[in-house]
Amino acid sequence: MAVTMNDVARAAGVSLKTVSNVINNYEFIRPATKQRVLDAIDELGYETNLTARSLRSGKTSMLGLVLADLSIPYYAELASDIMKAAWARGYRVLVEQSGNEAEHEKAALQGQFRSLTDGLLFIPLALDAEQIIAAAGKKPLVLLGEFVQDPRLDMVLIQNQEAAAAVTTHLLAGGRRRIAVLGAHDGDEAGSNGLRLRGYRAALAAAGVEYDPTLVVPCDWRRDGGADATARLLDSGVEFDAVFGLNDALALGALHELLVRGRNVPEEIAVAGFDDIDESRFASPSLTTVAPGRAEIAERAVELLIQRIESKDAAPAVQQPKAAFELRVRQSAP
Amino acid sequence: MAVTMNDVARAAGVSLKTVSNVINNYEFIRPATKQRVLDAIDELGYETNLTARSLRSGKTSMLGLVLADLSIPYYAELASDIMKAAWARGYRVLVEQSGNEAEHEKAALQGQFRSLTDGLLFIPLALDAEQIIAAAGKKPLVLLGEFVQDPRLDMVLIQNQEAAAAVTTHLLAGGRRRIAVLGAHDGDEAGSNGLRLRGYRAALAAAGVEYDPTLVVPCDWRRDGGADATARLLDSGVEFDAVFGLNDALALGALHELLVRGRNVPEEIAVAGFDDIDESRFASPSLTTVAPGRAEIAERAVELLIQRIESKDAAPAVQQPKAAFELRVRQSAP
DNA sequence: GGCCCTATCTGCAACGATGGATTCGAACGT
DNA sequence: ACGTTCGAATCCATCGTTGCAGATAGGGCC
Known part of the structure; x- marks a missing residue:
């Protein structure tokens, strides 16, 4: 045939x-x-016949990419960048959606599906470093951005804490003193939520503003999560003059809810996010946020993973410099 | 090892x-x-070892998916649905980005990469039916939604024309008479732009409103395309009381530009889109649009493709009923 | 002229699984 | 009692490539 x-x-x-x-x-x-x-x-x-070639040569020229869900803009945009970076180096990308569930993440780390790839890019959300190390196989693995550091793992980091601090400082500079935070739990330590919250607190401390846990509202990192959290906050009667969504989806959800309720943004309440997804530029009012260096992360992660794949030396995780971030000041928090 | x-x-x-x-x-x-x-x-x-199994059995249990770019929300959401549908049936999805370029689409249809998949889901944008038939290999192929019909090809259709007519009719019912269209060229026939434009014209005709080609503005189907087109329209002095973006990204770009320029939406100018991406619900004002039945399309396309793969009979393209659409009336065009 | 080297091409044995035929008893029917 | 059927496991060939080791034939060197 x-x-x-x-x-x-x-x-x-x-x-x-x-x-x-x-x-x-x-x-x-x-x-x-x-x-x-x-x-x-x-x-x-x-x-x-690439299958035959793979079997014989032991290489598939495919990279796995595990993320929560492509319908989340930030991941979709990151996936797009990663695919382009991989493609340019002769690799294809096989995407797997974890749905942010520990079971799925674990399955993706171990699963049969790994035999189809030469290495894995992983955006962990549910698993911590220990669990990842326990579950990971022997093929190269590079973690992306959203996580605490661990010297035993290769990862490409974004400046979660520093960037979050920059956003907060910007809001403080605009005269805001009661800045609500959406998407974290008072006490979070690990993960991007913990790191970003830490950045927020550091900025407050630096400005001599007291930290108020009632301003920290946990919720799903999605638009409706942000909207709901904002509604709860408004209903609870807690005073606030700014909202910091720990990602753009949260901030956009908050923005929507505030406008629906007739609040003026930014006059009455400023809103800022984190990620700089394309959508944020076109929101009304456009969203102030911070770009974590997505393109750079994609490029670096792919580069690092391929390097691990192609050079046999299992060098210990080198400390990569973190990607540069950039504050994007727009209308929602001028 | x-x-x-x-x-x-x-x-x-x-x-x-x-x-x-x-x-x-x-x-x-x-x-x-x-x-x-x-x-x-x-x-x-x-x-x-899935590679070995594939070689011996001749099946890879992977489906290819060719789309323009994952950073475009509609495709990302569709891809997410498709991956879930495929996963539920024991298949994985290998995504390929065409960047909306004919060369890449052709390459994806023929390329080596097809030997890694059992069949292909294809959202054609640059190629027409003839070119697709000429380029396609012998493996099963199912086209998605965005295209004219052709009895020689399997496809899952959305009601481009009917849904666009429904949006237009809704705008007309709201008293709008000068409805600008973004994303088409006067004279477009094939492709979703042509079909949606046709729906627009049909609705105008049904309402006895004259068609004015100066209201039809071609542009890229992206947020900035919509914003630019709207800017040009405003600058040109052409009068209009509504904007119909042929997809949501265009409409959201238009919405943004209108608000930046201080126009009232919807009082002065109504805005409507097409796709019902998640973002549209959270825009301010929220966007009136039409949901083309994305989940249904994903489900149907995967189902059809797998059926073609698993049953050897190369049945001629059956005429599938089109997915049901649903108008979503929101604030931007009540 | 004998020897080694280089350029060019060939053959065999894998890679790790599955398909189909085959073997070997034990149970069954008459 | 003996052929038949059926469950349970085995054997052999094979999927389409690539790695590694040959094989062959000119050419240059001493």
């Missing part, structure tokens, strides 16, 4: 191995022979 | 084939034997 190397070899009057050599750019082939093989390939419409 | 079936067989004291039989749930195996094999698998941490 399918055309194989054997068919090409027969058509070109050479051995199967020579066809293989041509395809793999083996150095010592007479130009005439090479041309004959290429012609035969063309004529028969031969295509390499 | 990796544990193979052979190792398991040795450990369990059975033949390699018996291990294979256990894994594939072969009916006639003594419970005791089965248990011994399972124990051995567990103990050795054996994992099936």
